[in-house]
Amino acid sequence: MNSPDDSPLESGGAVDPVQSLQEAVSAVFAPHGPLAEAADTFCPREGQTRMAQAVARVVAGGGVLVAEAATGVGKTFAYLVPALLSGERVLLSTATKTLQDQLFGRDLPSLARSLNLPVRMALLKGRGSYLCLHRLEAAPQALGTYERGLQHAISKIERWAQTTRTGDLAELPGLHENSPVIPLVTSTRENCLGAECPKWRACHVNLARREAMAADVVVVNHHLFFADLAIRESGMAELLPTVRVVIFDEAHQLNETGIQFLGQHLGTAQLLDFSRDLLAVGLQQARGLVDWSLLSNGVEIAARDLRMIFGSNRGSTRLRWVDEMPEGIEPREWRQSLGKLGEALLQAAEGLDKVSELAPDFVRLHERAVLLCEKVARFAGECEAGAVRWADVGSQLRLMESPLDIADVVRTRLLGSSETEQAPEAASEAVPSRAWVFVSATLGDDPNLTWFTGPCGLSEAEILRVGSPFDYARQAALYVPRQIVKPNDPAHGAQVARIAGDAVERLRGRTLVLTTTLRALRTIGEKLSERFKGTHVEVLVQGELPKRVLMDRFRAANSASSSGQGGAVLVASASFWEGVDLPGDTLQVVVIDKLPFPPPGDPLVEARCRRIEAEGRSAFADYSIPEAAVALKQGAGRLIRRETDTGMLVICDTRLTSMGYGKRLLAALPPMRRLADEAAFQETLQTLVKPDLQEGVMIDA
Missing domain, CATH: 3.40.50.300 (P-loop containing nucleotide triphosphate hydrolases)
Structure with missing residues (x-):
């Protein structure tokens, strides 16, 4: 990635990299700079330029910046301009897949054209966003009694699969993001076969990861980032050490997003997905060797029975967890339900063990059964010190255990690892430390933005607050x-x-x-x-x-x-x-x-x-x-x-x-x-x- 022809970054002699980048940034936001020439609606804003200069200082010199930029400042370009001009590999994380698509599909290409920068960009989402070709093949057999109406949607996806390059389901018209067909045609960490998959070479998830590793700028979302911190599986484990600039937009959502992935959860949706896959794969690849219907029904009934002890309420409710169990749950019913579920999962694991040598699918299903057994045992025991438990009760049930915030993880696994995770080729060179930039329109109501910096472990960060230009x-x-x-x-x-x-x-x-x-x-x-x-x-x-x-x-x-x-x-x-x-x-x-x-x-x-x-x-x-x-x-x-x-x-x-x-x-x-x-x-x-x-x-x- 190169700087514009007139950028001070290419001037000869020893130049302070911070000053050089800030001068380049000033030129871009000038009244007759590239942005003004590219868009008639652009007008210089003091706050936007000030924020861009602060980002440039951290990007060039390393460190941590927390910036609250009020509505109208133009925060997106304020962090994108110095990031692109720096020539560094950049990881951008935002709150939702919608904003992720906006950054990748509109803001980044527009700015790169304005600055005349040949930037290679990549979009990386979680597994659940990409079509799994292997699971698509098995989807018709995986349909349960109450899911036959999804066959039309699966047929539509099968036709689309012949033409898509990315496999990103967001590109499929008419498919709602909460469609019940999505779990049937996407993979999870638990059910992915990895290199054993017959569709490994054509896998859309792997293609997205390869493109991310080769890109100058990679756009992810907070869910993917923290999911990887929890399980080290999304591809970020290889990507993050090669990136020196990390920017979180809509950073006010980081804490609540992070705790979802840094704890433990067991849900009836997980259990029913396992039951469905158990039946479909068993009948498809080992019919007659094990009573798959008995094992699948055992898990499904146990999961539904566990949900029913919480009553018929279908609204979303969080129940306190009092000592051994959620509030209002009869102790004997709770122990019996968990015991029945654990036994059903154990029987499924034993059945899968008998056929594990027949196909990789059975090995992965066995691992899932064991993991679910461990989670049942965990929630039957005591809560981890410093964490909190609750039950999310709706049409489905989720048992949750999470830390109260992400402060320790940020301090030890992000900021604390910045020096040790430098790219290998840079290890022997004198390079600045990693740059971390956290940006949002709302990060607190006090000068130190403690509402955000406290729970996120950023109390030592540089703080910048930029007011709105609106009257x-x-x-x-x-x-x-x-x-x-x-x-x-x-x-x-x-x-x-x-x-x-x-x-x-x-x-x-x-x-x-x-x-x-x-x-x-x-x-x-x-x-x-x-x-x-x-x-x-x-x-x-x-x-x-x-x-x-x-x-x-x-x-x-x-x-x-x-x-x-x-x-x-x-x-x-x-x-x-x-x-x-x-x-x-x-x-x-x-x-x-x-x-x-x-x-x-x-x-x-x-x-x-x-x-x-x-x-x-x-x-x-x-x-x-x-x-x-x-x-x-x-x-x-x-x-x-x-x-x-x-x-x-x-x-x-x-x-x-x-x-x-x-x-x-x-x-x-x-x-x-x-x-x-x-x-x-x-x-x-x-x-x-x-x-x-x-x-x-x-x-x-």
Whole structure:
């Protein structure tokens, strides 16, 4: 990878590499630099250039940088420009596969063209994103009684398999990311046959890894990164030592993502997948030698029985783990269910051992059976010191054990290994230490960003905070209704729906309602649906359609509303608080039902609070308030996305203005102008109404 022709990096003589890279970065972001020439919409931003200079300093000299860059700074190019100009091999990790695809498919190629850099890029995802040709062959036989309807989807994948080069299932039109067919046609670490697989040479996972090893810039996601730290299997074990620059975008998700992989889990989905594979492979390759139906049914029934002792609730619930078992579970039933499951898995392992020499599939299935037996034994015993256990109960069951944060792992296995994991060819050369860059729009509410740096083991990192270039006082207003009841009042949801409905009616949609609970989501969604039944406004509620479909319909409806037709309101929770980009007139009002404090009954939250209290600190001040501040910043960040956007944020929780801690939460929000009362709310709504809708009734029956 080479620098641009006019880059100071190619000047003769002894040049300070940090200064040289910073000068090159300044040239790129200059008013008449490459970015300005490549895009008419580019304009120099002081904050973006300042952040890029900080990244350049760490990239060239090594070290750790934690950078919070508010919405509008342009953080993506602020870290990409110095990374590409450095000529180093770079690993980029982001929060989701969607953002990963955006970086690889849009941002990186666009910037490389602007800088005239011949950069070789690669995209690396986890196994579950790639088609497994070996499992595709066996998929029709693996269909259970209740899965026959998936045959059409498998046939579609078989046709696509003939033409795809990457095997990335995201490229297959119409396949939802949660489709039940995906586990049938993808591999896991447990069921992959490795070099023994008959499709090894054509394997899409191996192709992706080979391309990553040959690339200058590799784009991964946090799940893949931490999965490899846990199992050293995804290909990162070979890749990371060859990379000197590692950048985490959307870094605020690192801690919660990391603990998912650094602990232990046992789920009924795992068990049912094993049962299905056991039956399919047994009947296909050793029919008659073992009673495969008996063994498979034994595991399946035991897994379903374990789930049933938790009751019929199909909503997602986290149960505390009290001493030997999850809260509310009868001890005798718990021991009997685990014992029955362990026995079924042991019998399966014994059956597989009898035929293990016949095919590699049986060897791998035997290993899976043994591993599952070990996990059953683990969860029948005591929790590891310093960890916390809970049960995730929904349509499936997951038994979880995890550390409270990733601090120790980051300090010992990432930062502590930087010196020892240098590429072999660089070992004898005087090269800077590895550069670690952590970037997000929201990393805390204090100068040291301790909400992020503490749990992530980065207390010694360089800290940079870059404010937004937006004129929030002019572009946005904040309204906290004075007369609304307290959040725990049964009437609260209906009152939130009325306030949101007023905005929807006046603006013909263009409103996003963010809730903190699924109960509020349902209540507000139902009230808004009743109010706008028979009108041209579409009420979209999370859970009724996939997220991508909801977003597309919201954009389309509100685009139509600008011409006097259509319009939509979206009621959502959880993942919609972040990663939602709806600039312009598509979204002009964001309503938040209440302050997003962490749920007090959550086992992980309780364990973290106990640890803080044991250290003599306040769990509320040092954990709950920072958590709420970061979540509030994320939700508020959905409103203003461009310099030309205007809008209003409504927070339906009087604690924001009546409680002492409200000042801290208000300070975490962008500096919007405050609205004093409902009259000001209505007046501000009117200023947001499109000129051609100023006259007449806004909502037609």
